Amino acid sequence: MIIKGKVIKYGDDINTDVIFPGRYLAITDPKEMAEHAMEDLDKDFLEKVKEKRIIVAGKNFGCGSSREQAATCLKYAGVEAIVAKSFARIFFRNAINQGMPVIESAEASEDIDDGDEIEIILDRGVIKNLSKGKEYNFKPLPAFIMEIIEDGGLVNHLKKSIK
Amino acid sequence: MGSTIIEKILEKASGKKVAPGDKVWAKIDLVAMRDFGGPNVILKYEKEFDDEPVFDPEKIAITFDLHIPPRQIKEAENQKICREFARKKGVKLFDINHGIGQHTLLENGLVKPYDVIIGTDSHMNLLGVAEAFSTGVGITDIVTAMRYGKLWFRVPETVKININGKPGEFVTPKDVILHLVGYFGADGLSYKSVEFYGDFIENLGLDGRITIASMVTEMDGKIGFMIPNAEVINFLKEKTGKEIKPISPDKDAEYIESYDFDISNLEPMISCPHSPDNVKAVREVEGKEIDQVFIGSCTNGRIEDLRIAAKILKGKRVKARTIITPSTTEVAKQALREGLIEVFLESGAVVTNPSCALCTIGHPGVLAKGDVTLSTSNRNYPGKIGKGGEIYLVSPATAAASAINGRITDPRDMR
Numbered sequence: 001m002i003i004k005g006k007v008i009k010y011g012d013d014i015n016t017d018v019i020f021p022g023r024y025l026a027i028t029d030p031k032e033m034a035e036h037a038m039e040d041l042d043k044d045f046l047e048k049v050k051e052k053r054i055i056v057a058g059k060n061f062g063c064g065s066s067r068e069q070a071a072t073c074l075k076y077a078g079v080e081a082i083v084a085k086s087f088a089r090i091f092f093r094n095a096i097n098q099g100m101p102v103i104e105s106a107e108a109s110e111d112i113d114d115g116d117e118i119e120i121i122l123d124r125g126v127i128k129n130l131s132k133g134k135e136y137n138f139k140p141l142p143a144f145i146m147e148i149i150e151d152g153g154l155v156n157h158l159k160k161s162i163k
Numbered sequence: 164m165g166s167t168i169i170e171k172i173l174e175k176a177s178g179k180k181v182a183p184g185d186k187v188w189a190k191i192d193l194v195a196m197r198d199f200g201g202p203n204v205i206l207k208y209e210k211e212f213d214d215e216p217v218f219d220p221e222k223i224a225i226t227f228d229l230h231i232p233p234r235q236i237k238e239a240e241n242q243k244i245c246r247e248f249a250r251k252k253g254v255k256l257f258d259i260n261h262g263i264g265q266h267t268l269l270e271n272g273l274v275k276p277y278d279v280i281i282g283t284d285s286h287m288n289l290l291g292v293a294e295a296f297s298t299g300v301g302i303t304d305i306v307t308a309m310r311y312g313k314l315w316f317r318v319p320e321t322v323k324i325n326i327n328g329k330p331g332e333f334v335t336p337k338d339v340i341l342h343l344v345g346y347f348g349a350d351g352l353s354y355k356s357v358e359f360y361g362d363f364i365e366n367l368g369l370d371g372r373i374t375i376a377s378m379v380t381e382m383d384g385k386i387g388f389m390i391p392n393a394e395v396i397n398f399l400k401e402k403t404g405k406e407i408k409p410i411s412p413d414k415d416a417e418y419i420e421s422y423d424f425d426i427s428n429l430e431p432m433i434s435c436p437h438s439p440d441n442v443k444a445v446r447e448v449e450g451k452e453i454d455q456v457f458i459g460s461c462t463n464g465r466i467e468d469l470r471i472a473a474k475i476l477k478g479k480r481v482k483a484r485t486i487i488t489p490s491t492t493e494v495a496k497q498a499l500r501e502g503l504i505e506v507f508l509e510s511g512a513v514v515t516n517p518s519c520a521l522c523t524i525g526h527p528g529v530l531a532k533g534d535v536t537l538s539t540s541n542r543n544y545p546g547k548i549g550k551g552g553e554i555y556l557v558s559p560a561t562a563a564a565s566a567i568n569g570r571i572t573d574p575r576d577m578r
Contacts, residue, residue, distance in 0.1 A: 028206075089354050145315070148315075154315075158313075162311055
């Protein structure tokens with residue numbers, strides 16, 4: 001699986017309250033959730049994500065309240081992958097269950113700048129920075145986690161593999 | 164290399180040798196949900212799977228423990244969604260007359276060593292007292308596990324914590340775990356499995372073990388295990404009707420860290436606003452005036468907790484308004500038989516029906532702005548039981564002593 005695109009860059013400790021504000025928790029339609037993605041962090045996010053579909057951030061991405069909507073809203077807003085120095089563990093789990101690739105790489109997190117074009121080769125554990133002509137390595141996700149992501153999330157994966 | 168307790172459980176559940184950091188599929192022995200969270204799970208289940216059957220109705224339990232009996236129409240409707248689903252799918256339902264979910268699961272023989280249990284509650288992990296691996300997870304996780312009976316986990320690293328020594332009178336397991344929460348901090352055991360050892364743990368009964376295991380969450384730990392002693396084995400045997408074989412780690416199991424605590428001279432401890440790891444000795448804050456006291460919760464609502472509170476309250480009147488909530492109906496009945504309920508009522512306390520009670524804002528007894536409360540619960544974040552209220556976390560002994568004086572009081576002064 002290869003994901004290629006431009007980057008929106010954010011800092012450390014991006015918490016789930018700014019990814020998906022608590023005042024919208026009653027929303028159940030994922031497309032409607034997407035309309036509020038990153039609303040309290042970056043009011044231009046929905047405009048940016050039209051052409052930049054990969055988020056690169058610092059440490060502890062997705063910390064705070066365990067709301068699953070944080071991963072869901074980013075997915076339906078059109079984000080195709082998130083690269084971070086580290087992820088809060090509940091967000092990491094929720095993202096995979098939603099079929100969102102999450103990649104931990106300190107080197108990539110530090111070196112990639114906003115607007116860079118990158119290519120993530122998930123099963124080989126390589127990120128190519130096409131804008132800077134550089135490469136970063138990361139530990140690839142295990143095969144079965146890759147299958148969950150490729151099938152579009154945990155529910156779809158098990159529906160498919162058990163039928 | 165040998166295996167720790169969590170590794171042994173996940174090896175049995177996944178059918179293969181595991182190491183920390185591995186991600187594995189594990190079969191699920193019990194899926195639990197509550198009146199809060201449960202309705203969202205059910206609505207999502209019906210959306211994803213329509214009328215498809217659950218993987219095993221015997222392995223799904225709904226426990227009502229938060230809004231019981233319901234006060235608001237929304238809560239009543241949520242409980243109705245759960246009841247209808249339980250009837251349709253034939254899954255177990257523990258209605259408004261039981262009490263706190265995890266304790267109800269234990270008392271109904273649904274928990275034993277090697278079980279993998281998931282639920283919609285961040286304190287599911289207290290079931291580590293039965294050497295079950297139990298953890299709170301997201302809605303997608305619950306829904307999928309309910310249909311297919313399996314879920315993926317990352318195998319945690321294991322930390323060993325030895326607790327030795329015999330603390331003095333009115334220094335309780337709550338003081339021990341508050342001391343540890345203060346030592347490790349709010350994220351000090353992040354995603355770690357903890358194994359507790361030492362003579363203090365070996366001599367501790369089920370109730371004290373529950374207190375300690377429940378607050379592993381407040382250090383961001385995944386789960387805390389204690390190898391069952393005779394008392395715990397007998398309890399589990401009686402409730403499950405099965406032979407109970409405790410899990411022992413292998414001699415060459417690998418621990419990433421090991422800690423030793425001698426609690427012989429430990430004092431009563433208190434967690435100050437607004438974070439559980441803001442821990443001090445009660446002596447450092449004694450004398451502060453309080454408005455309310457709550458004794459109960461999944462951390463401190465067991466019979467031993469009520470006994471020590473009654474010992475201090477007997478023959479006295481409370482100055483601060485006091486709410487006491489047994490964790491389950493079984494505990495409440497025992498307290499009634501022992502005369503503890505009468506002691507509480509004579510002291511001027513309010514005794515409520517078994518439930519989670521004042522662990523969240525959705526329950527009678529919420530705080531007015533500026534109110535100060537002492538609680539035997541496990542969290543004191545701002546707004547937890549009322550905007551502008553201050554929550555101090557303490558043992559049932561400190562709570563009872565302070566209720567009498569209307570001020571934060573070291574329970575050793577009541578001897």
